[in-house]
Amino acid sequence: MENLKDKERIYNASEIAFFKKTKEAFGGLSNMAGGFPLKINGVSILTSEALYQACRFPHLPDVQQLIIKEKSPMTAKMVGKPYKNQSREDFEDVKINIMRWCLRVKLAQNFVDFSKLLISTQNKPIVEDSHKDTFWGAVREKKDENMLRGVNALGRLLMELRQQFIENPFSMKLVYVEPLKIPNFKLFGEYIGIVDEREKFIRFISKQYGLSLSFQQNQTNNGSYAYHQEEVEPVIKQISKSEKIINGKKNKKPLTTNPKSSTKKIENEPTLFGTK
Ligand SMILES: Nc1nc(O)c(N)c(N[C@@H]2O[C@H](COP(=O)(O)O)[C@@H](O)[C@H]2O)n1
Numbered sequence: 001m002e003n004l005k006d007k008e009r010i011y012n013a014s015e016i017a018f019f020k021k022t023k024e025a026f027g028g029l030s031n032m033a034g035g036f037p038l039k040i041n042g043v044s045i046l047t048s049e050a051l052y053q054a055c056r057f058p059h060l061p062d063v064q065q066l067i068i069k070e071k072s073p074m075t076a077k078m079v080g081k082p083y084k085n086q087s088r089e090d091f092e093d094v095k096i097n098i099m100r101w102c103l104r105v106k107l108a109q110n111f112v113d114f115s116k117l118l119i120s121t122q123n124k125p126i127v128e129d130s131h132k133d134t135f136w137g138a139v140r141e142k143k144d145e146n147m148l149r150g151v152n153a154l155g156r157l158l159m160e161l162r163q164q165f166i167e168n169p170f171s172m173k174l175v176y177v178e179p180l181k182i183p184n185f186k187l188f189g190e191y192i193g194i195v196d197e198r199e200k201f202i203r204f205i206s207k208q209y210g211l212s213l214s215f216q217q218n219q220t221n222n223g224s225y226a227y228h229q230e231e232v233e234p235v236i237k238q239i240s241k242s243e244k245i246i247n248g249k250k251n252k253k254p255l256t257t258n259p260k261s262s263t264k265k266i267e268n269e270p271t272l273f274g275t276k
Pocket residue numbers: 030031032049052077128133136154
């Protein structure tokens with residue numbers, strides 16, 4: 001059995017971006033926060049908490065239904081609690097990857113608001129300030145309330161995502177999320193599919209930079225898309241290069257190229273984005 005104590009960190013409250021209540025400054029980073037809706041296999045899910053909890057029970061679609069239909073994220077967690085000992089057998093081994101995937105979906109489907117929030121934490125450690133959860137969060141020390149101790153797995157996954165965004169804020173990888181390669185990764189009996197927000201993303205880039213990038217969505221039988229790849233890719237690469245994100249401030253430089261347009265089909269294994 002892994003000794004989680006070895007993975008614990010100690011944080012000083014004055015040096016970190018922490019969240020406790022969802023209405024506070026960084027509260028949107030909590031899985032309990034509303035305002036970051038998700039859609040998986042066409043099913044609307046109100047919070048990343050509900051999605052994470054539903055992923056415990058791929059073999060119990062009725063329990064997934066109970067979780068997902070709840071309006072409150074806390075209640076969504078609570079309705080799953082009586083079934084916790086029936087969580088997928090490998091849950092302890094896969095829960096970090098499930099959480100990482102949930103956060104990637106949260107970013108892909110709420111790109112502008114969630115990336116802004118991640119960046120607003122600057123380069124500070126992100127920590128869930130929890131009453132008692134020393135795994136996903138960190139708990140204040142009794143003898144010194146300014147110190148928080150815990151594995152802070154959620155905060156560390158959020159920092160990982162923040163780093164991916166900072167390194168390449170316009171990477172299509174951020175808006176194209178493949179399902180986890182774990183057995184039985186299902187929602188309501190159906191295998192979870194790719195979360196593909198590229199079209200929305202390209203529309204956003206076009207609007208933001210006054211470009212007329214086209215996304216020709218030719219959805220074929222196998223779910224692949226075609227878009228004007230040779231038009232879109234160089235522009236996004238150039239935006240990525242010319243954007244400097246320093247301490248949460250973006251420094252825009254004007255684009256100079258006028259990319260040529262041509263249509264190229266992208267299959268399910270798109271060239272722009274590898275897998276993590
Ligand atoms: N019970 C509870 N109350 C809160 O206010 C919380 N923020 C959390 N934490 C979240 O619960 C999720 C983990 O659930 P499991 O314990 O693995 O079932 C995760 O999203 C935590 O951030 N819990």
